[in-house]
Amino acid sequence: MIQTVIFDMDGVIVDTEPVHRYAYFQHFDELDIQVTEEMFTSYTGNSTRNTFQKIKATFNLNEDVEDLILRKRNLFNDAFDSKEDLYLFDGVEKLIKDLYDNGMQLIVASSASKVTIDRVFRRFGLHHYFTHIVSGEDFPMSKPHPAIFEHAASLSTAPKENCIVIEDSTNGIIAANAAGIYCVGYNSEHSKLQDLSLADCVIQHFDELNFEKIRSLR
Known part of the structure; x- marks a missing residue:
C-alpha cells in the first residue's frame, strides 16, 4: 500500500519551465552561444549547476560555473517576480x-x-x-x-x-x-x-x- x-x-x-527557458536563453544570448532545442531538451531534469557544467564543456566557456549559475538565477528571479501567468x-x-x-x-x-x-x-x-x-x-x-x-x-x-x-x-x-x-x-x-x-x-x-x-x- x-x-x-x-x-x-x-x-x-x-x-515554471517557460520562466526557466526565458532565463536560460536570455543568458545564452548574453554568452553568444547557440544552444539547440535538442540540446536544451536533453538538460531537462538536470540541476542548474549540472546544466552549466555541460554547457561550459560543450562551448569551452571561460566563465566560472558558479558565476553562470548566479547570472541565470538572477534572470529567473526577475522574470518570476514579473510573470503574472x-x-x-x-x-x-x-x-x-x-x-x-x-x-x-x-x-x-x-x-x-x-x-x-x-x-x-x-x-x-x-x-x-x-x-x-x-x-x-x-x-x-x-x-x-x-x-x-x-x-x-x-x-x-x-x-x-x-x-x-x-x-x-x-x-x-x-x-x-x-x-x-x-x-x-x-x-x-x-x-x-x-x-x-x-x-x-x-x-x-x-x-x-x-x-x-x-x-x-x-
Whole structure:
C-alpha cells in the first residue's frame, strides 16, 4: 500500500519551465552561444549547476560555473517576480489536498534550487502539505542519477516499496527507476519531447489520480 508520494516540482506541480527557458536563453544570448532545442531538451531534469557544467564543456566557456549559475538565477528571479501567468497545473492542488487530508506523506524532490522551490511554495501556499523538500543542488549528480530520489525515499515514514514518484521528464523517470521506486509519468503539455515509456503508468491529467487510486498502486 502506497504511503508516500514524492513529487517532482517543475513540470509536475507548477509550470515554471517557460520562466526557466526565458532565463536560460536570455543568458545564452548574453554568452553568444547557440544552444539547440535538442540540446536544451536533453538538460531537462538536470540541476542548474549540472546544466552549466555541460554547457561550459560543450562551448569551452571561460566563465566560472558558479558565476553562470548566479547570472541565470538572477534572470529567473526577475522574470518570476514579473510573470503574472505562472500557475499550478490543473488538478494538482486538488490532488495534493486530497492526499494530505487522507494522511498520505508528501515529499518534493526537485532539481530546482532551494531558493526557487521556496519561492514557488510561498507563492502558492504549499509548505503546509509537504513534510520534506529535497533540492537537486544538494547532490553532485542530477537526474537521471537516482541520488535525489533515494534520499527522498529515506525520508519517508514508510519503506521504499510503499513510495511512488510523479515525474514528467525522461531523466526523472530514469532516476526513479534506478532508485527502485514506482513511477507515475505525467504527460503534460510541456512533456511532448520527453520519453515517458519507462514510467510504470502514465497519466494525462491529475483528475486520473486520487487518494484511493494511489494507495492501491503496485
